[in-house]
Amino acid sequence: MQDSDTYICVLCGKPEAQSIDLYCRKSKLVRGHRQELSTDAQEEQGHRRAHREGYAVRKVWKDIASGFKDVERADFDRALKALAGGAVPALWAYAVDRFSRKGAEDLLKVIGKARVIFDMDGLDSNEPRDRRWIINRAEEAREYSENLSRRVKDTKEEQRDGGLWVAGRAPWGYQVSPDRFLSPDETPAAKAMPSRADVVREIFRRVAEDSASTRDICRWLDGAGVPSPGGSFWRHNYVHRMLRHPAYVGWQVVQIRAGHPEAYRDAKGRRVALKSAGGPPVGLVDEKTAQAAQTALSQQTRVPVDNKRDTRPKHLLTGLLRCGGCGRSMPFGGTSYVCGAANGGRGCPGRASVRADRAEAFIFEAWLSRLTAADVEDPILHAASERWAARIRPEETEEEKAARTALRAAEASLKRLLNDRQNGVYDGPAARYFAPLLRDATEAVESARSEVERYNAPGRLALPFLSVEKDILTASWEAADLPMRRDLLRLVIDRITVAKAPHQGAKFDGMKRFTIEWAQPETAEDDAE
Structure with a gap:
């Protein structure tokens, strides 16, 4: 002042x-x-x-x-x-x-x-x-x-090369000795519960074998009274990090990106095993179990499509049509399919409506034309084959989906690694990690791709009709009931966007008003990613 x-x-x-x-x-x-x-x-x-x-x-x-x-x-x-x-x-x-x-x-x-x-x-x-x-x-x-920073860095690097735990706190399920060796934490996780190390093993098993989600794990641990590392309730993101933490497989770690521990590499680019005071490795789970858990984790990020409904739709195009003005679905009402904005008085800048008989006749003709023009290499037939196989051989299809999910996860890891390199994460001292990480990521992609190839054998088409000749397709359609007709359309069509008529009483023109999104096979989606 x-x-x-x-x-x-x-x-x-x-x-x-x-x-x-x-x-x-x-x-x-x-x-x-x-x-x-x-x-x-x-x-x-x-x-x-x-x-x-x-x-x-x-x-x-x-x-x-x-x-x-x-x-x-x-x-x-x-x-x-x-x-x-x-x-x-x-x-x-x-x-x-x-x-x-x-x-x-x-x-x-x-x-x-x-x-x-x-x-x-x-x-x-x-x-x-x-x-x-x-x-x-x-x-x-x-x-x-x-100089102090360099000495500390060299000392920590020497300790990591020797399999010692350098970070301050051990991962949950481990305990660290005064001389920095890790060992399984045999302390009971809670009353009437096994040790913390055993709980970690059970977490990996439930995710890998039972496809439990991270939230399922949190509910199980909280219900059993197991306190989280912070002493309160478990969070799904912490469980997610546990499942991807290299230390649980027995590998030394280093943090290159904030919050993302990576397997440490020595000067020759080799991973280093963590050691206990007695000398043997200290991994709580094996590589196969950890990989299975991470693959299951990747599957959980994709929203499952449930085609089994308690109440079956009573109209052919219900669920396929979308209003071109607002993107909402177009349920059946009266004699027409109408923009869903009409329900509840919601607004739509271009509310579409189309007579059901005209829409259904046009879509059938478009479906028929698209299939009759396809040859054996056409992606539309492979998409239809995949979806039909999922309907008639669900167990085999689940195995194929798991293989494709593993491929997508491996490709996403490779893409993330390359993006990190471009953004400078692996510049300077971290540069030595890039080459071995790239090699591991590439090998994972190649391994997953070879597994997927088992399901891509030439000529392996499974279709509900004998051929794509017009007469056979028409006969199959006429012999099918409503649920089967709905399935036949959805084998090759993902979505249909309907534009508003140019004016009241305008003559119906399906080519101008309908935009059909044709299905793509899973393999094409994998390539696009």
Whole structure:
């Protein structure tokens, strides 16, 4: 607060002729006790120095963060901005290395423009002889920080190569010894429950063999009274990360992307096994079980299509038609299929309606023409074959779907890896991980693709009609009841979008008003992805 040429200290209320800001910083406590002067103690020391120099404290800026790493230090940035902008003529800091460990980079923003006092170092930027010392001391702090970071990195890398657990906390289901060896946690997960390690094994088994979802796992654990790693309820995203964590298969890990542990690679690109104090690997599940669980996890991300309904539709095109104005379905009403916006009074910019008899006759003719024009290599026949096989041989189709799901998951992992490379995730020290990860991802895609190929044998078409000759197709259609006719259409049609008639009483023109989305086989969808 200022009264004419007098400034009031915000800490004690004492008036002074000048103002100064204090900047206090302490490194973030990661683990254990760090022997550093607290920010409160720094503030008190700066307060005393300010009054000895004839300054009133205008503002105290505080950060609990690293001075070297590229992390956000909001108060440091604000303090520099205030100083460089002339809001305050001076800034006090406890020491050069508490101010910044980026060398002269930060200092040159303010030295020469305002006064900066480094109390413990006995340096003052107003003193010409001190400027060189300040810059030299800042560069020394930067070099020390870089060397320390390099030594810590080398030490951790050596420990990882030796199979030691470097991270602070062991994954749930493990315990870590003082000498950093992992071992299965045999502590009971809850009353009348097996050990935590056994619970982890059961989680993988339920997902891999029973296709349990992550939410199913959470309900099971919460119902059994098993506390989560945070001591409360389980979350499905934590279970998801567990199922993809390399440590549960016994591999050393490193975090390249935030929140995504990857299998660690040594200097030769090889994965490193975690070791217990006795020497043997400590994996809780085998590779096959983990892979099966991850494949099941990928299947859960796809919305299952349930063609079995308790109430069977009574009209041929129900569920296929979509309004061109709003995209809503067009249920049957009266003698027509009408935009669903009519139900409940909802708005539609182009509400479509079409006479049922005209629509059904046109769609049948389009279906007939599309099939009679197809040859054995036409994708439409392969799509129809896949869907018909799913209807008459559901067990075999499920196996094929699982193979295709595994292929999509492998291709998605490969695509994500390539995107990460393009975005710079594997630049610098992380570059050595890219080649082995790319090799593993490519092998996974090739393996999954070879499994899918077993279901792509030439001539393996299963259709509900003997041929696609017009007479045979027409006879099959006329002999079919309504549910079968609905199925016959859906073998080759995914969706039909209906445009609004140009005006009331306009002559029906199916070619202009109907847009048919023809089916594509699963193999074509895989290639597109």
